[in-house]
Amino acid sequence: MPVENTILICAGGACISSGEESVKSVLEEELKKYNLDEVVKVIETGCMGACNLGPIMIVYPEGVFYQKLKPQDAKKIVEEHLLKGRVVSSLLYKGPTGTIKPRVKEELPFFTRQVKIATRNLGLIDPFNIDEYIANDGYFALSKVLKSSPEWVIEEIKKSGLRGRGGAGFPTGLKWEFTRKSAAEEKYVICNADEGDPGAFMDRSVLEGDPHTIIEGMEIAGYAIGAKKGYIYVRAEYPLAIERLNHAISQAKKYGLLGENILNTDFSFDIELRIGAGAFVCGEETALIQSVEGLRGQPIQKPPYPAQKGVWGKPTLINNVETLANIPVIINKGAEWFSSIGTEKSKGTKVFALSGKINNAGLVEVPMGTTLREIIFEIGGGIPNGKKFKAVQTGGPSGGCIPAEYLDTPVDYESLTKLGTIMGSGGMVVMDEDTCMVDVARYFLQFSADESCGKCTPCREGTKRMLEILDKIVEGRGEMSDIEALENLALTIKDSALCGLGQTAPNPVLSTLRYFRDEYEAHIKEKRCPAKSCKSLIAYRIDPNACVGCTACARACPVNAIDGKVRQTHKIDQQACIKCGSCYEVCRFDAVKKVDSVDLLKSSAV
Ligand SMILES: Cc1cc2nc3c(=O)[nH]c(=O)nc-3n(C[C@H](O)[C@H](O)[C@H](O)COP(=O)(O)O)c2cc1C
Numbered sequence: 001m002p003v004e005n006t007i008l009i010c011a012g013g014a015c016i017s018s019g020e021e022s023v024k025s026v027l028e029e030e031l032k033k034y035n036l037d038e039v040v041k042v043i044e045t046g047c048m049g050a051c052n053l054g055p056i057m058i059v060y061p062e063g064v065f066y067q068k069l070k071p072q073d074a075k076k077i078v079e080e081h082l083l084k085g086r087v088v089s090s091l092l093y094k095g096p097t098g099t100i101k102p103r104v105k106e107e108l109p110f111f112t113r114q115v116k117i118a119t120r121n122l123g124l125i126d127p128f129n130i131d132e133y134i135a136n137d138g139y140f141a142l143s144k145v146l147k148s149s150p151e152w153v154i155e156e157i158k159k160s161g162l163r164g165r166g167g168a169g170f171p172t173g174l175k176w177e178f179t180r181k182s183a184a185e186e187k188y189v190i191c192n193a194d195e196g197d198p199g200a201f202m203d204r205s206v207l208e209g210d211p212h213t214i215i216e217g218m219e220i221a222g223y224a225i226g227a228k229k230g231y232i233y234v235r236a237e238y239p240l241a242i243e244r245l246n247h248a249i250s251q252a253k254k255y256g257l258l259g260e261n262i263l264n265t266d267f268s269f270d271i272e273l274r275i276g277a278g279a280f281v282c283g284e285e286t287a288l289i290q291s292v293e294g295l296r297g298q299p300i301q302k303p304p305y306p307a308q309k310g311v312w313g314k315p316t317l318i319n320n321v322e323t324l325a326n327i328p329v330i331i332n333k334g335a336e337w338f339s340s341i342g343t344e345k346s347k348g349t350k351v352f353a354l355s356g357k358i359n360n361a362g363l364v365e366v367p368m369g370t371t372l373r374e375i376i377f378e379i380g381g382g383i384p385n386g387k388k389f390k391a392v393q394t395g396g397p398s399g400g401c402i403p404a405e406y407l408d409t410p411v412d413y414e415s416l417t418k419l420g421t422i423m424g425s426g427g428m429v430v431m432d433e434d435t436c437m438v439d440v441a442r443y444f445l446q447f448s449a450d451e452s453c454g455k456c457t458p459c460r461e462g463t464k465r466m467l468e469i470l471d472k473i474v475e476g477r478g479e480m481s482d483i484e485a486l487e488n489l490a491l492t493i494k495d496s497a498l499c500g501l502g503q504t505a506p507n508p509v510l511s512t513l514r515y516f517r518d519e520y521e522a523h524i525k526e527k528r529c530p531a532k533s534c535k536s537l538i539a540y541r542i543d544p545n546a547c548v549g550c551t552a553c554a555r556a557c558p559v560n561a562i563d564g565k566v567r568q569t570h571k572i573d574q575q576a577c578i579k580c581g582s583c584y585e586v587c588r589f590d591a592v593k594k595v596d597s598v599d600l601l602k603s604s605a606v
Pocket residue numbers: 163164165166167168169170172192193194195196197280281282283284285286318319320321323324425499500501
């Protein structure tokens with residue numbers, strides 16, 4: 001029977017965690033009930049990107065985009081859309097104003113400005129089905145490459161201007177050339193899938209949604225440098241990615257696209273997974289190599305670089321997931337096409353994981369040079385609840401915060417570095433007016449201090465000392481000399497740490513000191529947190545003029561610190577209050593106020 005409708009369901013991490021599986025199972029039950037299961041094809045795809053709209057479903061041939069689905073909505077879609085041909089408008093995207101506008105995915109503002117290269121197949125194909133990858137030009141680049149010389153491949157990648165998407169932005173073609181030129185019988189290709197930046201999930205989405213592109217990218221790299229073996233170093237926290245990769249590897253082998261004599265040529269290449277235990281430092285290439293060899297994942301001094309001496313002492317090419325996902329497209333469409341996208345020094349596109357205080361959290365791929373304002377306000381839909389934008393953190397724990405005055409900065413490697421942050425692997429955490437920038441710096445430093453492998457003293461001890469100072473400041477115990485001590489420590493650690501983890505760990509502190517020094521000073525001199533976020537420096541009080549005695553706050557308080565009867569003004573016992581903010585969250589009358597604790601102390605002293 002011919003298929004009349006195809007339904008794509010997003011099976012990215014966010015959609016799965018918001019109930020995609022139960023939506024799908026109701027959908028399948030309903031299709032069976034109406035004998036539609038043979039004419040309606042249901043496909044689970046990788047992450048479509050619009051993560052806060054999940055679970056998402058697209059019904060073809062019309063391409064109608066349904067969002068925020070509950071299991072019972074699947075029933076409605078079958079009964080109305082599939083049986084009666086009527087679009088279920090209550091399930092369409094509503095937009096920030098609540099009015100229904102776009103019916104199809106392509107009309108959603110979140111998607112219109114994106115240019116998808118690395119994420120081209122996400123949300124489009126079934127990651128479990130190699131035929132769907134092949135139908136979308138999959139493995140064509142590999143076959144083209146096998147008919148060309150390795151030198152041609154390297155030249156093409158060099159000409160494309162592709163730079164590593166794992167953080168450092170090193171020219172990919174050049175790295176391939178170095179590794180090719182390292183004379184050795186055996187060489188290796190490693191896909192670095194250890195993504196560990198807080199707020200980043202670009203690589204995971206590509207691995208889960210389009211595993212064959214990584215296999216193809218690695219094979220092309222292997223052919224170019226003269227390697228027969230590749231490892232994908234993927235963290236154990238990504239079980240779905242591991243499952244899909246394993247499946248893809250065995251499918252590719254079955255099709256003669258991986259293993260011995262690929263596509264009946266002399267080229268043989270095999271891929272093995274190596275599961276990382278989730279240490280951030282293992283993303284650093286020398287630590288990763290140690291870990292692949294079964295040793296403790298700690299960095300070692302460079303040079304020699306992995307291109308000279310990597311796994312088992314052999315020349316090794318390490319590339320990030322997103323870098324590799326670009327390769328087949330560059331080969332298929334040509335270096336010139338790729339380098340026509342982006343800026344002078346940063347070619348192509350970049351995938352960002354938008355998170356934090358943003359309306360449209362998710363995965364976006366845009367041409368290099370797109371401004372922060374376009375990404376955050378046009379694609380990301382701006383800041384929720386009418387709050388003001390305060391800063392955006394890029395580059396994870398190795399990066400820094402950019403304030404509102406630089407929102408028109410085009411995003412590329414150089415301009416972000418000029419602002420004191422980095423592109424990193426593409427995490428973008430948006431912050432609103434309620435965010436304390438000192439606390440943000442402390443959060444990222446805490447991460448680096450916890451993840452320090454302890455091998456070198458500046459990173460092991462230095463980050464801890466910086467953290468102690470930041471703790472003092474956010475708790476209102478800081479002194480002005482602490483700022484100088486922080487800066488001295490930061491610069492010393494940057495200069496003397498063994499690897500990239502330590503060398504970049506002070507960046508969040510340095511960048512917040514650069515743009516938000518007044519907030520540090522307010523914490524120290526006035527014992528106030530300007531964002532009213534640091535627990536030690538704020539208190540909650542109930543405004544007697546606004547309180548209607550609804551009791552919601554008292555019921556929400558986990559420590560019974562709120563006293564009051566129905567329709568009478570309530571009061572918070574400051575001694576018992578643990579400042580969890582539950583009362584503030586539930587009050588519908590704006591009666592619970594956050595105040596500086598110094599003011600409360602003053603008023604109670606009067
Ligand atoms: C502490 C630390 C963690 C890193 N984590 C990752 C990671 O998770 N994924 C990644 O691709 N690169 C990571 N990198 C960068 C890699 O060491 C390396 O530069 C990169 O994988 C090279 O690939 P590329 O040239 O394709 O970007 C990390 C670097 C440091 C210092």
